[in-house]
Amino acid sequence: DVKVTQSSRYLVKRTGEKVFLECVQDMDHENMFWYRQDPGLGLRLIYFSYDVKMKEKGDIPEGYSVSREKKERFSLILESASTNQTSMYLCATDPGDSRYEQYFGPGTRLTVT
Amino acid sequence: AQSVTQPDIHITVSEGASLELRCNYSYGATPYLFWYVQSPGQGLQLLLKYFSGDTLVQGIKGFEAEFKRSQSSFNLRKPSVHWSDAAEYFCAVRGYQKVTFGTGTKLQVIP
Numbered sequence: 001d002v003k004v005t006q007s008s009r010y011l012v013k014r015t016g017e018k019v020f021l022e023c024v025q026d027m028d029h030e031n032m033f034w035y036r037q038d039p040g041l042g043l044r045l046i047y048f049s050y051d052v053k054m055k056e057k058g059d060i061p062e063g064y065s066v067s068r069e070k071k072e073r074f075s076l077i078l079e080s081a082s083t084n085q086t087s088m089y090l091c092a093t094d095p096g097d098s099r100y101e102q103y104f105g106p107g108t109r110l111t112v113t
Numbered sequence: 114a115q116s117v118t119q120p121d122i123h124i125t126v127s128e129g130a131s132l133e134l135r136c137n138y139s140y141g142a143t144p145y146l147f148w149y150v151q152s153p154g155q156g157l158q159l160l161l162k163y164f165s166g167d168t169l170v171q172g173i174k175g176f177e178a179e180f181k182r183s184q185s186s187f188n189l190r191k192p193s194v195h196w197s198d199a200a201e202y203f204c205a206v207r208g209y210q211k212v213t214f215g216t217g218t219k220l221q222v223i224p
Contacts, residue, residue, distance in 0.1 A: 004156070005170060029209070033163060033212075035214075040122070040216060041202060042119075042214045042215055042216035042217050043157075043203065043214040044214075045211060045213075048210065048211065050210060056210070058211070059162075088147075091155070092157075098145050098164070098207050098208075098209070099145060099162075099164045101126040101147055101149075101162055102157075102159075102212060104156035104157040104158075105156050106155060106156045107155075107156055108152075
């Protein structure tokens with residue numbers, strides 16, 4: 001079974017803080033993704049990575065950056081957290097073949113106060 | 114650009130009744146289509162997927178979906194809903210690298 005773990009289930013940060021969300025997968029998947037999930041908006045892609053040190057912007061990259069130094073780990077960074085970044089963040093992976101589904105972590109609910 | 118529309122934000126059905134959740138997609142080539150389910154406090158889990166072949170696909174938990182190219186639809190069905198099916202359901206279309214999700218349909222099951 002693919003296992004995707006996220007560093008925290010719940011996180012509370014203050015406005016202006018630098019925030020790191022980490023995602024680790026154990027199945028040697030090529031692709032990793034970060035989404036944010038908001039009520040009524042579904043999942044929106046922030047960034048994805050198809051290889052180590054490679055990254056691509058998704059649909060809503062503003063205010064975020066990412067890092068992928070090792071294949072199994074993909075970090076999402078909020079350089080200066082703002083209240084409008086309060087959301088559920090979901091990490092996902094897939095093996096790089098479009099026929100295959102994505103595997104999701106349990107999510108991190110981030111609250112910025 | 115690819116897109117997915119789930120027109121129903123919230124659906125309520127009685128336990129034992131049939132269910133159909135609607136999904137319409139937009140994609141230039143043959144789509145890879147997915148349905149995921151998210152139980153409260155959980156990540157998303159795959160229910161079923163379509164990428165070629167038979168247009169009626171079977172999934173887990175008794176769900177099925179039918180791909181209709183002429184209608185650009187991929188509706189999810191279940192003949193008899195169980196209380197444990199209460200969750201949020203997401204339809205998704207996969208392009209070359211990116212997956213685009215619909216806004217989700219929240220299913221409530223009443224006794």
